[in-house]
Amino acid sequence: MQKSLILSAAVAAVFAGGAHAEELTGTLKKINDTGIITVGHRESSIPFSYLDDKQKPVGYAMDLCHQVVAAVKKKLNKPSLVVKLVPVTSQTRIPLMVNGTIDMECGSTTNSKERQKQVGFSYSYYVTAVRMAAKASAGIKTLDDLNGKPVVTTTGTTSDRYIKQNEQGKAIDVKNVYGKDHAESFLMVDTGRAAAFVMDDILLASLIANSRNPKDFAIVGPALSVEPYGIMLRKDDPQFKKVADDTLAAIFKSGQINTIYNKWFMTPIPPKNININLPMSDKLKEAIKTPTDVGI
Amino acid sequence: MGQYQWNWGIILEEVYGTGEYYYQWLITGLGWTVATALSAWVIALILGSLIGTVRTMPNKWLAGLATAYVELFRNIPLIVQLFLWFFVLPEVLPEQMGTWMKQDMPMPEFITAVIGLGLFTSARVAEQVRTGIMALPRGQRYAGQALGFTLGQTYRYVLLPMAFRIVIPPLTSEFMNVFKNSAVALAIGVTELTFQMRQITGEYAPGNPIEVMTMVSVIYLIMAFSVNRLMAFIERRTQVPGYISGGSK
Amino acid sequence: MDFNFSAIVDSKDFLWEGLKYSASLTLFATFFGIVFGTLLAMARLSSIKPLNLAASAYVNLFRSVPLLLVIFWFYILVPLISGVQVGADKSAYITFAIFEAAYFCEIIRAGIQSISRGQVSAGQAMGFTYAQNMRYVILPQAFRNVVPLLLTQTIILFQDTSLVYVVGATDLLGAASKVANRDYIPVEMYVTVAVIYFTISFVLSRLVKRLHTAIAVIR
Known part of the structure; x- marks a missing residue:
């Protein structure tokens, strides 16, 4: 090299x-x-x-x-x-x-x-780092809190895999929901259709910063991956x-x-x-x- | 650009990091496609027959309402209708109901897609049923009335049995359409066949789109062929002697 | 739920651009779809076996698969095979012309078949070649008979153009969804496009109906 x-x-x-x-x-x-x-x-x-x-x-x-x-x-x-x-x-x-x-x-x-x-x-x-965004009021802190809840990710991104892998590894049951792009995925958390959005933290931060009420959202959970x-x-x-x-x-x-x-x-x-x-x-x-x- | 690396075996390979195989994804997709199409078809047949029949009734007010229904569902693209059900309806409903739809309703994408596709198709079925009833000679309606039948009885025993046998050929193509149109459900996240194809060719195996897309196309062709044969069989069994039934095949 | 009208007004230019794209896609695909569909229809009715088979295969193939699938095919494969660079907006023109040709073909074929044999024989008796007979006797009448059906198919085609949204093209729906996701106003945007699609399709279909009656009277 x-x-x-x-x-x-x-x-x-x-x-x-x-x-x-x-x-x-x-x-x-x-x-x-x-x-x-x-x-x-x-x-x-x-x-x-x-x-x-x-x-x-x-x-x-x-x-x-x-x-x-x-x-x-x-x-x-x-x-x-x-x-x-x-x-x-x-x-x-x-x-x-x-x-x-x-x-x-x-x-x-x-x-x-x-x-x-x-x-x-x-x-x-x-x-x-890949993390998740959720409504601040939803009380979601870890991956386990997502059990049985709908979790959105953007179709065709890497984060999709982390949900899939974690679903197997940690034996939690997540309903996978798909957004066409990040904006649509975030909209799903905003409207309450999904409990969390798993994505790169910076994308989450900017989506939150641009939302109507940035205080309503929080980036939570461990870094699933650094990219x-x-x-x-x-x-x-x-x-x-x-x-x-x-x-x-x-x-x-x-x-x-x-x-x-x-x-x-x-x-x-x-x-x-x-x-x-x-x-x-x-x-x-x-x-x-x-x-x-x-x-x- | 000229250096395509063919790999028809891709379908048997494992999806990186998931422990699943590509063919399993396609089979899952096929399952959702068939489930969506068949469930929507049930809704479309029931509602469509009802509304098509109402449109031929003498009651102007009812007929007008049924016509409005057909026009509404026929003149908005299916994908927009799905968006209305999925993104708009929960927001305009009372908050509790909306929240239930978004969070607690089981399989929200699937149910929304079935209802959306079902209503969309019902308007088209209604048109066919109406055409079928209108195609009957007026004498049949009068004959029923002359026999002392009520309006309901005339429809039940005279008009509808005939009309349905006449509309089977055009309904065949609607039945085919419901399978094809079910692909639109991917827009609200139903993981049907085309969705799986997009998922595979987009992220997981972007180097081999031709193979994957060919396989998916062949599955659709087989599906169309099977539906076609099934309906041809039903057509033969229900043909009205002496009537040249419409439809080309 | 507050309906935010001013947001719609703010995005009207962008929506207008989207609608113009939808309209141009519709007109392009209708024109080339009819041209190509006519050739296909003639091929399907031809006595030359291979031509006949090829045209039938083409029509049955495209009528058996979802339009969405065909959109993905062309979107990904046209550049791959031809080496020509096309984006989502451009590849849709090719996709729709080729796909809709199969549907236009069937309509035109029915139109040609509705012309009585006597007309064809009359043309032949006048010493017309096959091409002349098609050009001066059969096609003009066939087209006139199926004009309402062709126009109805065009309205369906206009609605179908909304599917290009899935490959990221900025048609009317694509424009609306981009604004909806950016400004968090899905209700306003999707209701607006639904109203626009409905108004256009409904008015056009009424006009077609009137044309249909007019033609029926002349006949």
Whole structure:
């Protein structure tokens, strides 16, 4: 691993002279040939990637991705590269990546070993823990309190698995309910159709912050899993991955990441000017200090 | 892009980290599809026959009400109707009832889907039944009345037995539709066949969508074929001699 | 339960965009569905066996599976097979044109079959080729006979376009659900789209009914 890093650094140094000195492969070649880069975004993954009040995709991940796109433009020497934004759901992001519809996905996608069989990931730009959100008045504290209750998760996300696994392991009986996306899943807790929503804590925090009465909800229970998020890329596509990784590493190193983080997590954000107010976690600080693309 | 890795055996593989197998998911899905479709069909047949019959009655007020029912359920897309039952109804009901619907009602998605699909289909069945009754020569109605039958008796002994045998062919296609339309129930979270397919191709085995989707399509084709044969059999048994029954097959 | 009217007003532009997409999808699929459906109908009535079989297989296949399944098929597989990049909004155009062709085909076939043999023979006697006979004698009459049925199918098609919501396209329902989930107003949004769908479908179906009566009188 170390050796290949040094090697690739050496290769990069050798070819640093001209942008087109190395032969383009994979996604970069495709982008160069078509003149289009297609970015997959989410519609309700606040504050990573979601639609603002003008229905324009914005967010923490989108800001980072725009910089990657800028780096691609620079590398290919194509300032007028067309950037196509394609909305994806947790359901469709992997098929659309595998089949070539999107070139990169900027949302809140966990970098998991299982997913790495199909797709690639950039350095992690966020670290989250899977927990549950419930009505504060419901008195739900642990997984056991969910016995016999309806629990919602978004169709096609990893959290789905934690319920399934926990159902077996702890022998509690949970009624699985499915929402199409995070917003719909949360709506189910809000309207009382589900007792809890199992999901990454940051997504829960932002959904709560954006709800009508944030005090009505609480994030409870143990961390079912700690998960790194990365920009999803095509598998085995080292050239494009390097552009993404280098861009992120530079943002991390220069400290610009703190500005971007504060913009989305510590100050009011559209569409409702609500402040999520979530300071940077130690796990994330670690991931920024030593960039990594290791999945769970 | 040109490097699809075929794996038809995917269906026999274990779903990562669950101890279950893909084929088990599909069988569960098929079970819910059949249960949803058949339960909805029972509702549709009973309500549809009733409302279709009422529409042909001389009482203007009743007939008008039945017509309004049909128009209402025919002119709103099924998926929107399911959303109305699932997301809207519990919120507009008195709070206690709404909460019961959301939390304590057993199998809320399934029951909502059955009722929603049942009512949607009942409007279409009602149309067929009405058409069947209207297709009968007026003389039949008069004959019944001439025999001194009450309105109820005329319907019970003269019109309905004939009408039902006439409407069986068009009802066949409605019966097929109820199976196909049951897929829409995935929108409110019923884990039927198409839902399972989406779940598998979306997250668990996104590398092999063609295999999984082909298998699911074949299951639907087999289902459609079986329904078709069953109804052809019933059609033959109930054919009215001397009548060319409608329908192409 | 307070019904929040101002929220509906606030989202009217977005809903309008959704409705425009639904309408354009309906018109596109109707046009190409009828064109393709006519060819299929001619193939199904053709005496050339393989053509006949292929068309029958096509029609029976698409009439036996749920539209939702077909939407997923095209959504995931069109880009995979063709290598062309299409999003949910675009792939729906292809899906609906291809799917609805099977239904339009059956309507048009019935229309063609309703033309009496004498007409066909008359055309042949005038020395018309097969194409000319179709073009000048059979199809114009066949179409006129089935116009109400074609229009009714179009109304059904309009309602069916709401299913593209499941692949994340922003049709009328998709737009409404996005607003509903973002602003927590499912009641307002779903009631609004139900009213819009109902009004459009109901008015159109009344018009079709009147047209039907008008045509029946001329005949």
